[in-house]
Amino acid sequence: DTGVSQDPRHKITKRGQNVTFRCDPISEHNRLYWYRQTLGQGPEFLTYFQNEAQLEKSRLLSDRFSAERPKGSFSTLEIQRTEQGDSAMYLCASSSPLRGTEAFFGQGTRLTVV
Amino acid sequence: DQQVKQNSPSLSVQEGRISILNCDYTNSMFDYFLWYKKYPAEGPTFLISISSIKDKNEDGRFTVFLNKSAKHLSLHIVPSQPGDSAVYFCAASAGYSGAGSYQLTFGKGTKLSVIP
Numbered sequence A: 001d002t003g004v005s006q007d008p009r010h011k012i013t014k015r016g017q018n019v020t021f022r023c024d025p026i027s028e029h030n031r032l033y034w035y036r037q038t039l040g041q042g043p044e045f046l047t048y049f050q051n052e053a054q055l056e057k058s059r060l061l062s063d064r065f066s067a068e069r070p071k072g073s074f075s076t077l078e079i080q081r082t083e084q085g086d087s088a089m090y091l092c093a094s095s096s097p098l099r100g101t102e103a104f105f106g107q108g109t110r111l112t113v114v
Numbered sequence B: 001d002q003q004v005k006q007n008s009p010s011l012s013v014q015e016g017r018i019s020i021l022n023c024d025y026t027n028s029m030f031d032y033f034l035w036y037k038k039y040p041a042e043g044p045t046f047l048i049s050i051s052s053i054k055d056k057n058e059d060g061r062f063t064v065f066l067n068k069s070a071k072h073l074s075l076h077i078v079p080s081q082p083g084d085s086a087v088y089f090c091a092a093s094a095g096y097s098g099a100g101s102y103q104l105t106f107g108k109g110t111k112l113s114v115i116p
Helices: none
Strands: A005-007 A010-013 A019-024 A031-037 A044-050 A053-057 A065-068 A075-079 A088-095 A109-113 B010-014 B019-025 B032-038 B045-051 B056-059 B062-067 B072-077 B086-093 B110-115
Touching: A005 A088, A010 A019, A019 A088, A019 A109, A031 A075, A044 A065, A075 A088, B010 B019, B019 B032, B019 B086, B019 B110, B032 B062, B045 B056, B045 B062, B045 B072, B072 B086
Parallel strands: A010 A109, B010 B110
Antiparallel strands: A005 A019, A019 A075, A031 A044, A031 A088, A044 A053, A065 A075, A088 A109, B019 B072, B032 B045, B032 B086, B056 B062, B062 B072, B086 B110
16 A cells, blocks of 8 residues: 555543654655644644745644654654644645645544543 | 635535535635535545636536625536535635645535535
8 A cells, every 4th residue: 555654543531642644645745744633624734845845834833833744754643742622633635746736645544641 | 714715614405406615715825726526535536627717617517606796606516426425615715826835725625525
């Protein structure tokens, strides 16, 4: 399977703990995106990388959130001091250099903060 | 301020008939539009897209129509099949020309139920 891969699929954590999610994009895709989706809403943009450079960050991405893509391949999204409001589906997507506007999504990581 | 709106939360259609899902947008900078299909507990699956230089794009049973003057697009599914039952999201980007952002702005989705 050469689609976008996310790990873990599910994460339950206690409030105040740190969590880290990983995304492996489609191999030839140079752009990688993180989105967050809550119940009844469409996905909301968090941040975007082109190769290893983080080019855009949403206002939704508070200081407790940090994303990296160190070698322009996989990416990690870390949430520090989790809050109950962070409970959501975190989606990673990637797109190719030729069709940059068509993003392909992974299965997502469901985060539950208790 | 919702820049992409899907005003119908749900739609029920008989198998074999046409499904029409609608989407409106407000941002004139959007130049590329996409439809995604989503099953519960899975990520969105890309279905079909259209750039602002076209008014129609067809792929098998799926056709997307774009009316730029009305800032409106629609997805037609003909014929509808029970396997099409899912939540459909409309999304827009300002990145097609290369001058704007590649980020996607999504609507809230329309839940389509195809009744056998």
